[in-house]
Amino acid sequence: MNTEKIAARRLSLEEVTKLDVKDKLFVSADTAELKLPGCYVPAFLTKPGENFEGGSITARTIFQEEVSCLPDDENEAGIYVADENGSATIEVLQSAGVVLDLALFVPSGDKGALSALYAAARQAFGADVVQIWRQGLKEVPDVKVDIFEEQVPRGRKGGDTPKRDRRAIDTYPTRADFIEFTAGWKPVIEIHRPVVDDTPTI
Numbered sequence: 598m599n600t601e602k603i604a605a606r607r608l609s610l611e612e613v614t615k616l617d618v619k620d621k622l623f624v625s626a627d628t629a630e631l632k633l634p635g636c637y638v639p640a641f642l643t644k645p646g647e648n649f650e651g652g653s654i655t656a657r658t659i660f661q662e663e664v665s666c667l668p669d670d671e672n673e674a675g676i677y678v679a680d681e682n683g684s685a686t687i688e689v690l691q692s693a694g695v696v697l698d699l700a701l702f703v704p705s706g707d708k709g710a711l712s713a714l715y716a717a718a719r720q721a722f723g724a725d726v727v728q729i730w731r732q733g734l735k736e737v738p739d740v741k742v743d744i745f746e747e748q749v750p751r752g753r754k755g756g757d758t759p760k761r762d763r764r765a766i767d768t769y770p771t772r773a774d775f776i777e778f779t780a781g782w783k784p785v786i787e788i789h790r791p792v793v794d795d796t797p798t799i
Contacts, residue, residue, distance in 0.1 A: 599691040600636060606683035607675045610668045613654050614646040624656050624664045625674035626690045637677060637687045640664065659692065700775050702768060706736060741789040742769045746782040761785070 605623060608616075616622070618641055626636040640656040643663065649655070654676065655665045666673050677687055703710050715729065744767060748760040762782075765772050766789055778784050 598633075598636075599693065600688040601691055602686050603679055603689055604681050604683045605677040605685050605687045606680035607677050607685060608668055610652055610654070613642075613668050613676055614649065616642060616646040618642050618645060621678070622656055623677040623679070623687060623689060624658060624666065626658075627674070628662050633690065635688060636690050637674070638662075638690050698775070700772055702737070706734070737768055740769045742767060742773075743787050743789050744773050744776065745785040745787070746778045747785045748782055 603623075608622075620641065622640045622642070623637040624640045626633040626638045638658045638660060640658040643655045643657050646654065652667050652669065653665055654668055655663055656676070657663050666676065668676050677683075677685065701714070703714070711734075743763060744765045745761050745763050750759050764776055764778075764784075767773070769786070773784060773786060776784070
């Protein structure tokens with residue numbers, strides 16, 4: 598486990614409420630799946646500190662975990678900021694790298710092309726560094742689609758036409774699996790219809 602010791606200062610709830618979402622913090626590295634006692638990770642508040650109520654603060658770590666805590670509770674790990682003059686020294690968990698979750702479209706799906714792709718990645722980052730954890734290959738039909746998200750209707754049927762926002766135009770369905778749709782909206786996939794401009798020209 599790779600950690601770095603840094604000088605830090607623990608913040609009170611009052612100090613946290615004065616912070617913004619861009620201010621770098623350090624919160625406990627413990628998660629439901631992995632317990633790392635005494636270890637911290639870089640994080641940012643999910644909303645400005647003044648907007649939290651009830652003394653509970655929520656932060657999102659650089660590893661995309663959400664952590665809630667009560668800064669003034671002495672039984673909790675607390676929230677820290679880096680401070681050379683701080684009275685505490687904390688261990689901060691370092692990043693081992695990133696996991697890429699990509700939707701790559703390989704024309705014709707040739708196995709030779711896939712092998713070349715993996716070989717190029719290993720050459721760029723070093724042999725045995727690029728590890729393929731999950732490889733989901735699937736054929737896709739040659740159909741272009743419009744990917745929308747549509748507001749889920751509320752109330753009586755037959756009311757106003759639901760609002761719709763376009764998210765992407767893509768070959769079915771390579772990107773839809775990776776789009777995070779807005780809460781209260783549902784994905785809609787339709788065959789792509791190019792917009793034809795019938796405006797007369799001179």
